[in-house]
Amino acid sequence: MKPPVSQRRVARTPLDKLERYYHQAQRYAWDVDSLGWDEHPLVPRADADRWRVFWKSVIDQQLQADRLAVEAATKLLLRVQEREAKLYYGTMVQDEARHLEGWTRLADPLPETGDEDPYLEQMGQMVMDGETLEEQVVTFQVIFEGLAIDAFRDIARSAEATVLGAMADQLVRDDSIHHNSGVAYAEHLLDDASPALKKHVSGVLKEFAPLYIEHARWRPPARSWLARRMKARDEAQLERNKHTVNEAVTDLGLDPPYDL
Ligand SMILES: [Fe+2]
Ligand SMILES: [Fe+2]
Structure with missing residues (x-):
């Protein structure tokens, strides 16, 4: 007889969890065509030039992040050894490629900004x-992707009833x-x-920690006017993020990277 669900959960090893995420990722796989391209505007206030440029610079930054994420996920898929990890990272490469497709389709019709975040590039290379x-695994998935979830929630909230908002909703889940x-x-790898x-x-x-701070504070010229107004709120979010990172990392038995 199978044990009750609560006990089965307690008995799960980190690799069992990874296999469960493989199935979950397959179940939640979505299609870029389903984002409502014909029903909704691409971005909020799409008829005003200033806002088209603003949102394009948000999209460009996500495009840059997912270009790096496809590469990073592919490296992980090639490097991991365990059967569960091979299965799981196969789905993650597909997810990141789908994100790249979505951002590219959103970016193409919008004005060119040409701004790239140098700190994001450095973190990606690291x-x-x-x-x-x-x-x-710790820098990319535990820290960077962990902190991205709230950023996508923010975008989804400010871009309701647009293609960008629908995309951000999917990214929260992915x-x-x-x-x-x-x-x-990481629990499995660091256990012994x-x-x-x-x-x-x-x-x-x-080494990663100060780069993340620079990245969080970096704003392209297209968004500098709003960045000044949002400074206090952005700095408070950054402080919360530092606490989140320290907690996630110490839970894995590693030293907290931020002195708080
Ligand atoms: Fe992604
Ligand atoms: Fe991701």
Whole structure:
């Protein structure tokens, strides 16, 4: 006889969780065509030039992030060994490729801004060139994707009844799976990791931490007028994010990267 659901949950290993996320990701896979392209405007206040440029710069930044995410997820798929991890990362590569398709289709008809976040690029390269699988999973999925979820919630709230808002809603769900699977896999990888490996990963997180702050504060010229007005709110969010990161990382038995 199968144990009751509550006990089955307690008995789950991190790799069992990863397999569950593989099935969940398949179930939730969606189509970019389904975002309401013919029913809704692409972005809020699409008839005003200033707002078209503003939202385009938001989209450009997400496009940049998902261009890096496709590469990072592919690196992980090639690197992982466990059967559950191979299955799971196959779905994550597909998700990130779908995100890239969505952002590209949103970006194409909107004005060119040409602004790229240099700190995001540096963080992406750090993940890509990561010496250990552990540091790649923690920086990319536990930290970066974990913090992206709230940002997508924010976009979804401010862009209701637009294609951008529909896309952000899907990304909240996808990146919740990406983040939770990363936490589960990091638990598996770090469970019996040597003190030297944990020290190495903690060191990488210390280097990653200031880059994340620069990235969070970076605003392209197209958004500088609003950034000034939002400064206090953005700084408060950044403080909350630092606490979130410290908590997530110490839960994995690593050193907190931010001095708070
Ligand atoms: Fe993504
Ligand atoms: Fe993701």
